[in-house]
Amino acid sequence: MVTATLRPEHPVPRSLARLVDDFGLSADGDVDDLEVTGVTIDSRDVAPGDLYVGLKGARVHGASFAERARESGAVAVLTDEAGVEFAAASGLPIVVTADPRAALGDISAWVYRSTERPPLLFAVTGTNGKTSVVYLLDAVLRQLGVSTGLSSTAERRVGDHAVTSGLTTPEATELHALLARMRESEVRAAAIEVSAQAMSRARVDGIVFDVAGFTNLSHDHLDDYADMEEYFAAKQVLFDPDRARRAVVSIDTTWGRRIADESRIPVTTLASGGPSSTVGAANGAADWTLTVGHEDRLETEFTITGPGGQSLTTTIPLFGWYMAANAALALVMLVEGGFELAAIDHALQRDGGIDVYIPGRAERVSGEQGPAVYIDYGHTPDAFLNTLDALRALTPGRIIMVFGADGDRDKTKRDDMGSIAARGADVVVVTDFHPRYEDPAAIRATLVRAARRAVPDGELYEIPDPRTALRHAVSLAAPGDSILYAGPGHEDYQEIEGVKYEYSARDDARLALREAGWDTDS
Numbered sequence: 001m002v003t004a005t006l007r008p009e010h011p012v013p014r015s016l017a018r019l020v021d022d023f024g025l026s027a028d029g030d031v032d033d034l035e036v037t038g039v040t041i042d043s044r045d046v047a048p049g050d051l052y053v054g055l056k057g058a059r060v061h062g063a064s065f066a067e068r069a070r071e072s073g074a075v076a077v078l079t080d081e082a083g084v085e086f087a088a089a090s091g092l093p094i095v096v097t098a099d100p101r102a103a104l105g106d107i108s109a110w111v112y113r114s115t116e117r118p119p120l121l122f123a124v125t126g127t128n129g130k131t132s133v134v135y136l137l138d139a140v141l142r143q144l145g146v147s148t149g150l151s152s153t154a155e156r157r158v159g160d161h162a163v164t165s166g167l168t169t170p171e172a173t174e175l176h177a178l179l180a181r182m183r184e185s186e187v188r189a190a191a192i193e194v195s196a197q198a199m200s201r202a203r204v205d206g207i208v209f210d211v212a213g214f215t216n217l218s219h220d221h222l223d224d225y226a227d228m229e230e231y232f233a234a235k236q237v238l239f240d241p242d243r244a245r246r247a248v249v250s251i252d253t254t255w256g257r258r259i260a261d262e263s264r265i266p267v268t269t270l271a272s273g274g275p276s277s278t279v280g281a282a283n284g285a286a287d288w289t290l291t292v293g294h295e296d297r298l299e300t301e302f303t304i305t306g307p308g309g310q311s312l313t314t315t316i317p318l319f320g321w322y323m324a325a326n327a328a329l330a331l332v333m334l335v336e337g338g339f340e341l342a343a344i345d346h347a348l349q350r351d352g353g354i355d356v357y358i359p360g361r362a363e364r365v366s367g368e369q370g371p372a373v374y375i376d377y378g379h380t381p382d383a384f385l386n387t388l389d390a391l392r393a394l395t396p397g398r399i400i401m402v403f404g405a406d407g408d409r410d411k412t413k414r415d416d417m418g419s420i421a422a423r424g425a426d427v428v429v430v431t432d433f434h435p436r437y438e439d440p441a442a443i444r445a446t447l448v449r450a451a452r453r454a455v456p457d458g459e460l461y462e463i464p465d466p467r468t469a470l471r472h473a474v475s476l477a478a479p480g481d482s483i484l485y486a487g488p489g490h491e492d493y494q495e496i497e498g499v500k501y502e503y504s505a506r507d508d509a510r511l512a513l514r515e516a517g518w519d520t521d522s
């Protein structure tokens with residue numbers, strides 16, 4: 001599936017010969033009179049006037065798509081030595097550099113002039129909470145009257161124009177095009193989600209963020225990284241002076257404490273406490289602290305208190321300590337980005353709290369009557385721990401949890417996911433998520449085994465089809481109960497053996513509720 005990208009609508013042509021000179025590249029073919037108006041690494045995304053970059057991939061060399069790129073209007077190819085042979089048949093001039101991926105950020109910035117008058121740039125990294133913080137930043141900025149842009153796992157957005165995202169963090173070509181589009185649209189501030197993979201694969205190269213935020217670090221992606229230390233190191237790079245000017249770091253995990261201690265940029269710390277906190281407010285050493293006030297299923301009240309006793313009390317229309325922690329991080333990032341706390345307070349009081357919608361994050365799809373049903377994007381042990389802990393405090397009845405695990409992704413987290421679900425919920429329904437190329441029965445078996453080991457006599461069902469699993473959960477639920485369907489979040493597909501089948505958990509849950517005679521949110 002190729003997703004749409006946002007590019008400048010009125011690109012300014014750049015001389016290819018000048019690019020070759022400025023970057024010390026070698027050219028095979030005549031580049032003298034050529035101009036480029038864009039750059040992409042995907043032949044399916046080529047626009048007329050593009051420089052097509054053929055990257056060596058895990059499956060195939062991108063240069064082998066040069067002919068397709070030419071048919072779509074590419075004017076030249078940039079590739080490595082190995083790619084020259086593949087690109088030759090296209091007849092396009094070929095520009096060569098030893099490591100095109102390493103050059104991609106700077107070259108994209110040059111083509112799109114994206115570093116000229118950029119918006120105020122916020123970056124958010126961490127295992128869980130990145131998307132949430134990005135949406136929270138965006139919401140408060142809008143409430144302050146600022147024109148915004150964002151890049152998240154769910155969507156890329158410039159003003160009110162949005163497209164669905166492919167990756168969490170776009171490749172450098174797409175990201176610089178997005179920033180150029182933001183400049184065209186007079187966007188003043190942008191929030192960008194930065195994954196560890198993005199740092200490891202040079203996707204945010206060529207950008208210096210004004211404020212970088214760190215949420216937390218917990219078990220995930222150990223298919224990509226050898227261990228937690230390597231995973232941490234990938235994220236820590238964001239807090240170097242050539243990547244970010246200043247940082248706001250949650251020190252709820254010891255990893256955050258390390259970033260705060262080891263970083264060479266100014267760091268403001270935040271302590272929120274909470275169930276997975278390993279440091280927390282208890283050590284009293286943070287610049288800002290979070291206190292959670294009244295909580296119910298519809299909103300959470302919280303206070304942040306900072307240097308000199310300055311404070312702000314507000315609400316988010318979401319449940320859970322962890323969402324308040326995400327909001328606190330967003331607010332402190334805004335303060336570090338130059339917005340005055342008093343102005344933020346004024347806007348939030350005027351609007352009755354933070355006016356945010358985060359697609360598929362603890363999103364309630366049920367109505368007033370019947371069980372509460374939440375669709376969530378949680379797919380890590382720590383996400384399970386936090387959402388279940390928050391839900392327990394708000395659920396007078398039973399918690400029924402429906403979940404599966406990603407195929408072809410970190411298998412080592414499945415045991416913890418199964419056992420945390422069994423311990424935190426009253427009933428678990430194990431189902432299929434995205435099996436990809438793995439045997440779905442084997443994925444379920446691991447989750448079921450872990451759940452049984454943790455709670456041997458727990459109520460557990462194994463139902464492969466997610467639609468049937470959800471209906472079974474609804475049939476078990478009564479008013480006062482909560483159903484937490486963790487995994488699919490905002491997604492509108494299920495991926496099986498390379499094919500993405502249409503499936504929206506949010507829509508299906510609404511349908512299942514109506515079938516059972518309960519009302520829904522819409």
Ligand SMILES: CC(=O)N[C@H]1[C@@H](OP(=O)(O)OP(=O)(O)OC[C@H]2O[C@@H](n3ccc(=O)[nH]c3=O)[C@H](O)[C@@H]2O)O[C@H](CO)[C@@H](O)[C@@H]1O[C@H](C)C(=O)N[C@@H](C)C(=O)N[C@H](CCC(=O)O)C(=O)O
Nearest residue numbers: 041042043044055057058059060062065167168169195197
């Ligand atoms: C493991 C990994 O990172 N793979 C990425 C990699 O794929 P690949 O090396 O297999 O590429 P390939 O299919 O061999 O193709 C080689 C080149 O040919 C190009 N191509 C390919 C086919 C075609 O028709 N035309 C074409 O031009 C491709 O754009 C690519 O440049 O390059 C592709 C192009 O950019 C990425 O889409 C792909 O990300 C895959 C989809 C992926 O799942 N990545 C994950 C690990 C990831 O990055 N995740 C993080 C989120 C983590 C979180 O949950 O927090 C993220 O930031 O999204």
Ligand SMILES: Nc1ncnc2c1ncn2[C@@H]1O[C@H](COP(=O)(O)OP(=O)(O)OP(=O)(O)O)[C@@H](O)[C@H]1O
Nearest residue numbers: 127128129130131132153322361376377378383386
């Ligand atoms: N601060 C937090 N601490 C722990 N878990 C959280 C936190 N914020 C969100 N979560 C859980 O993680 C899930 C994913 O949240 P979110 O999408 O904001 O994180 P993310 O870092 O963007 O993840 P991804 O990159 O996979 O999209 C949520 O649905 C929730 O279950």
